[in-house]
Each structure stands twice: as C-alpha cells, then as structure tokens.
Amino acid sequence: MTDATPTVPVLPGWRHVYSGKVRDLYEPDDSVAGVALRDRHGDVVLVIASDRVSAYDHVLSPGIPGKGVVLTQLSLWWFEQLADLVPNHVVTTDVPEAVAGRAMVCRRLDMVPVECVARGYLTGSGLAEYRETGEVTGIRLPAGLVDGSRLPEPIFTPARKAELGEHDENVRFSAVVDLVGPETAERLRDLTLAVYGRAEQVARERGVVLADTKLEFGTDPDTGELTLGDEVLTPDSSRFWPADQWEPGHAQPSFDKQFVRDWLTSAASGWDRAGDVPPPALPQDVVERTRDRYLEAYERLTGRPLAL
Known part of the structure; x- marks a missing residue:
C-alpha cells in the first residue's frame, strides 16, 4: 500500500512531532528523561531518516532497506568535510538504540x-x-x-x-x-x-x-x-x-532512486502518473538495485564500507 501513514517508533524521552516523506522528527518530552535531554542539549530535535522512498509526490512501498542509515551517515561525513566552511546543526549522535545509525540530535534552527x-x-x-x-x-x-x-x-x-x-x-x-x-x-x-x-x-x-x-x-x-x-x-x-x-547530450546514470522512477513510468508498472490511483508496490529487484546504488554512492564518496 503506498502513501500509508508511517509507523514511527516510541522512544523514551522523546515525543514524535512530525513525519515527512522520509524523515521523522521528535522533541524531548516532559518525562524525567526528556527534561534531562533539554538540560543537557538545550532546544534540540531528534532527526530520524527512515527507509521510506518517495517519487512523483507519493511515498512508495516497500521502502529501501538501509536507505536511512546511508542518508544519515553520508550527511555526517559531509558535515565533517565542511566544518571549516560553515557550522552545522548536529549536536550528537548519541541516540536511542532503536534508531542508532539513522538518527542525529540537532539544534533547532x-x-x-x-x-x-x-x-x-x-x-x-x-x-x-x-x-x-x-x-x-x-x-x-x-x-x-x-x-x-x-x-x-x-x-x-x-x-x-x-x-x-x-x-x-x-x-x-x-x-x-x-x-x-x-x-x-x-x-x-x-x-x-x-x-x-x-x-x-x-x-x-x-x-x-x-x-x-x-x-x-x-x-x-x-x-x-x-x-x-x-x-x-x-x-x-x-x-x-x-x-x-558522463556524456553530455542525454540523461546521465545517477546514484539515486532512478531505478524507482524508471520503473514507475514504464509500462511494466501499469501506473498512470496522471491518474488518481497511487503507485503499485515496488518489485524486489527494483528495491535491491536502488539499495545497491545508495550504498555505492556512500562507499565511493567516503572510501569506506558501510555495514547495514
């Protein structure tokens, strides 16, 4: 089922406040743990990158396993590479175990x-x-x-x-x-x-x-x-x-969800982008090829493997 309401984890000390197409945001709650978080870090939010994947304004099913980890870990790596150019919002990666690897505590901007x-x-x-x-x-x-x-x-x-x-x-x-x-x-x-x-x-x-x-x-x-x-x-x-x-003159192969977009707009999907019906579920081979592409982007850029 596409465009479903995302299921978000219950995290001690944190209150869920928002879900986007990919990310979920939490803020410290009013529990003892939440108050301690505010005392330690100030006005912060917990930013979680899910495995959800979207295309053409629809959230698709299933997600791409490990995608949220890739997005978070690659962002953290780039924040380090850019630290001398511009400050960033990351406070700590000390996050609840349930979202370890895919979440970061950030200053509210x-x-x-x-x-x-x-x-x-x-x-x-x-x-x-x-x-x-x-x-x-x-x-x-x-x-x-x-x-x-x-x-x-x-x-x-x-x-x-x-x-x-x-x-x-x-x-x-x-x-x-x-x-x-x-x-x-x-x-x-x-x-x-x-x-x-x-x-x-x-x-x-x-x-x-x-x-x-x-x-x-x-x-x-x-x-x-x-x-x-x-x-x-x-x-x-x-x-x-x-x-x-790279070869100018036509669309380039890319390290992203191009496999998803290509399948959705192909005859194989049977989906009418101009219609009112949400897209069908993604085939397993499209999910796997997309996952591999995200991982390849991380490993090429950082020069190190990523365990998922």
Whole structure:
C-alpha cells in the first residue's frame, strides 16, 4: 500500500512531532528523561531518516532497506568535510538504540524559507528553463548547452520553499533578497557556492560528478549564525553521476532512486502518473538495485564500507 501513514517508533524521552516523506522528527518530552535531554542539549530535535522512498509526490512501498542509515551517515561525513566552511546543526549522535545509525540530535534552527541550490552541470529543471529562455533563474548561460553540459562556473539557483505537497519554485536572486534581505541573501549564495565547490572537488577525486545540490540553512538562535541544516550532499538532495560514464547530450546514470522512477513510468508498472490511483508496490529487484546504488554512492564518496 503506498502513501500509508508511517509507523514511527516510541522512544523514551522523546515525543514524535512530525513525519515527512522520509524523515521523522521528535522533541524531548516532559518525562524525567526528556527534561534531562533539554538540560543537557538545550532546544534540540531528534532527526530520524527512515527507509521510506518517495517519487512523483507519493511515498512508495516497500521502502529501501538501509536507505536511512546511508542518508544519515553520508550527511555526517559531509558535515565533517565542511566544518571549516560553515557550522552545522548536529549536536550528537548519541541516540536511542532503536534508531542508532539513522538518527542525529540537532539544534533547532530558525530555517530560512529558501532552498539553496548550486548547479555545476545543466540538467533537470535548470535544463528545462534554459531550453525556454537561455537562462536559469535569470542567469544567462552560453548557447548550445545540452543535458549534462558542464557550466562555465557553478551558479546559485535558489528556489522558494513550497507548501507541503507542492513543488518548490525556482526564483531569481532578487526574490531571495526580497525574502531575507541583501546581506543574508549574499551570505546564502556565498556559502552555497563554497559548499558546492568543496564537495565537487572531493567527489571528482573519487570518480563522481556532483552535478547539483540542494542545501538548507537556518539561523542558530544562540549565535545568530547561518547554519547548515537538514541533510547534506546525499543522493536524495544531490545529483551524483559516475564520472567515467558522463556524456553530455542525454540523461546521465545517477546514484539515486532512478531505478524507482524508471520503473514507475514504464509500462511494466501499469501506473498512470496522471491518474488518481497511487503507485503499485515496488518489485524486489527494483528495491535491491536502488539499495545497491545508495550504498555505492556512500562507499565511493567516503572510501569506506558501510555495514547495514
């Protein structure tokens, strides 16, 4: 059954407050354990990455075993690689045993209502906009670019965060200035491009192309600093391609849930994306191939195996 209400674990000291397509959030409850958590860590949330997988605005069944561990562990690894560029929201990975490996305790941030996207290659919604206007979010690009083309330099192409269930809307930099003011807008752009630049170099050295990535920032209420939050540089928030298969002119193979999307839109699934019926359950081979792809992304980027 797709689009089912997720089952969330009961965790001593924590109260479940939110479930998204992939993540579940908890805050310390009013028990003795919860009060102790607040005393020790302050205003924090427990962020759990589930094995749920979504596509085309539907949560699918079954999930991808181990996906939540990959997302969490890869985010933690990237937070370490970026620590000298920008602070992040992670407080500790000392979490309840039931969610060990897939959860982190994080500072609660005042989130900026902007999706901060950096693109080094042209694909996805950026390609669609370029084909119509020759621009991406108002940035003029050279003529003759194709799907997968490397851009002359990385660009900041923000999006306005949409309401739950809606799609984010690509916007010009001037719209970000209107939302958050010029100083914060410039800082968001600079941090996003700095993170992309560091990560693109790290990935390239490991035989992986980082085509684009989406970051989320919030203000730390204690320090007032812009702080990197949510997940970072995972296959769910970024496009990673095998460098030895990069070939501009068509869609690239990617380290993400492409197997899921391809199956859903194939005749084999029997699913009408334009209809009202949720997608059918995923076949086991699609689940297994997707799991392998997420694991390969982690192992290629970090250079170490991940036990699931």
